[in-house]
Amino acid sequence: MSTDAEAVVLVGGKGVRLRPLTLSAPKPMLPTAGVPFLSHLLSRLRAIGVRHVVLGTSYKAEVFAEHFGDGSELGLDLEYVVEEEPLDTAGAIRNVADRLSAPDVLVFNGDILSGVDLGALLAAHRADAADVTLHLVRVDDPRRFGCVPTDADGRVTAFLEKTDDPPVDQINAGCYVFRREVIDAIPAGRPVSVERETFPGLLAGGSRVAGFVDSSYWLDMGTPAAFVRGSADLVRGVVPSAALPGEPGEALLLPGAEVAADAVARGGSTVGAGCTVEAGAHVDGSTLFDGARVGADAVVERSVLGAGAVVGPGAVLRDVVVGDGATIGAGCELLDGLRVWPGVELPPGGVRFSAD
Structure with a gap:
């Protein structure tokens, strides 16, 4: 044609x-x-x-x-x-x-x-x-x-x-x-x-x-919330695309991505190359750029993790953006449109952060 x-x-x-x-x-x-x-x-x-x-x-x-x-x-x-x-x-x-x-x-x-x-x-x-x-x-x-x-x-x-x-x-x-x-x-x-x-x-x-x-x-696709939604809709096949590197489904795992047997990746999530989602973690409707790591029992919902970003064990992220190479300490809670700049390290200890 x-x-x-x-x-x-x-x-x-x-x-x-x-x-x-x-x-x-x-x-x-x-x-x-x-x-x-x-x-x-x-x-x-x-x-x-x-x-x-x-x-x-x-x-x-x-x-x-x-x-x-x-x-x-x-x-x-x-x-x-x-x-x-x-x-x-x-x-x-x-x-x-x-x-x-x-x-x-x-x-x-x-x-x-x-x-x-x-x-x-x-x-x-x-x-x-x-x-x-x-x-x-x-x-x-x-x-x-x-x-x-x-x-x-x-x-x-x-x-x-x-x-x-x-x-x-x-x-x-x-x-x-x-x-x-x-x-x-x-x-x-x-x-x-x-x-x-x-x-x-x-x-x-x-x-x-x-x-x-x-x-x-x-x-x-100009905002973080729209970016996450659009990516998830592509993964789930809501918007068909011949460029999708895999079959439509609840999650797209790129080469080298590892998701623990009792972890969950769903909602149109993308788990980038070399990413790790550890035991008990939940990744829902989110995009993980290459090399990101989600610790045990952490929750990542409707969020974006930049390349090499780290989310500590037990942390909770909902509707946030984490820049390349940033670290979210164990037990932290990030909510409501918060943005973490590249390389920032948030200490562990159950601290709650919100864009509001």
Whole structure:
């Protein structure tokens, strides 16, 4: 299967909301269900026949090329364009225009986990002869987002700011299909917002801006809680991914991971390479980066342990992030969004810590 469409993935953000995890790696490169998060999207592009993908990078740009290279191992042709100064979404798209040649270009925000049918999205764009097609996802609570209403013909009519009384439940899902000519028309060399400038300008000029509306799985992976949930959903197969290094199930154990016979790993947990989960420990809905260790009878729920992090015996962690190489002393209790920076050592002794 092949298509004459190309793809652009915007991966230049610093991932501030995910610190300390993103101190050592860009957000799209964080281990997510056993592989860098970006791998899941790249596998989906490969599946619909896209071969040429351009990554718009900035923060720790070298990490992407070091891992993925030219993309040949994935069956892709990958290129990298570094954004020297922040250009906003449309500006970042325009910044890679000279690497594109196909008539249609799929564009993605690199921190979204989605179950949208990309083949159907591209087909709808072409059938509508649209200038731009936006993936719009229906959400239960649209008050946290700007809304994007559409008319009876599926054309986008406006881009509305956040409000306590949104008129529709459709939001911009961070995935688009552009005609190449639209990308070329974006002003070059300066920041440009798709939602505040590009899309409203297209509407005002009479261009066809279409909405592809569905209720597929959609998650902004920008916070620790969302990151943990997204990884767990990938492991459990809630969001299918050809990049998952194993069969979907309650837990994904990577090579060299050891889970004691009477320990429990469940809820879509990932136990990274070389990790150890000792006797009586419970790991539930959590992500353990390579080399992490969970001591006997410890409890780790909905949390992330960075590479080489250590959780002492009997410790309890719920909804927390532990940075690379940090140590949580025996009997400690960490709760409610607490973040432990890399290398920090919390002493044993039953101390209770909370982000509140």
